[in-house]
């Protein structure tokens with residue numbers, strides 16, 4: 001079984017080059033058992049392709065505000081054009097495609113948008129599922145998020161590659 005870090009690298013995501021998230025996700029899902037993964041932030045589609053390759057039973061969903069980021073005709077990958085600030089659209093996506101075992105927020109990295117996404121999508125996190133907010137920009141943002149989401153914890157990977165935004169907020173597991 002290929003590591004998720006290897007897959008992120010192969011498909012061109014920065015989750016394991018700039019960031020140090022490969023082993024973090026490997027440890028979260030050692031058996032790669034997930035049927036449904038949702039990521040906010042499609043961009044070129046790199047991480048969605050890595051999820052699909054690494055989780056052979058999973059349907060992979062992506063949300064992006066940019067219509068040019070939509071992926072078409074890729075097996076087990078479905079993308080939606082919506083902003084996380086549009087609670088109505090997120091609710092429709094959650095009802096139609098949820099619940100999700102893994103939700104990853106790799107969108108704008110602005111706290112207000114992270115919280116909008118959390119409040120809209122948390123009801124669609126499956127029992128035992130994990131919600132991960134990536135690339136938190138320092139201590140102030142971290143404190144705001146920890147206060148707003150008391151059940152969350154911080155995973156600080158900044159020392160691994162000396163990257164200032166290698167900070168994750170995690171709910172679940």
Ligand SMILES: C[S@@+](CC[C@H](N)C(=O)[O-])C[C@H]1O[C@@H](n2cnc3c(N)ncnc32)[C@H](O)[C@@H]1O
Pocket residue numbers: 012013014015039040041042043044045046047048063064065066069082083084085106107108113
């Ligand atoms: C860092 S990129 C995602 C990279 C991708 N997850 C990967 O690892 O390959 C961030 C994406 O978030 C999207 N984005 C920014 N603000 C957003 C919003 N309010 N709602 C949804 N997507 C947003 C951007 O259009 C951009 O494509």
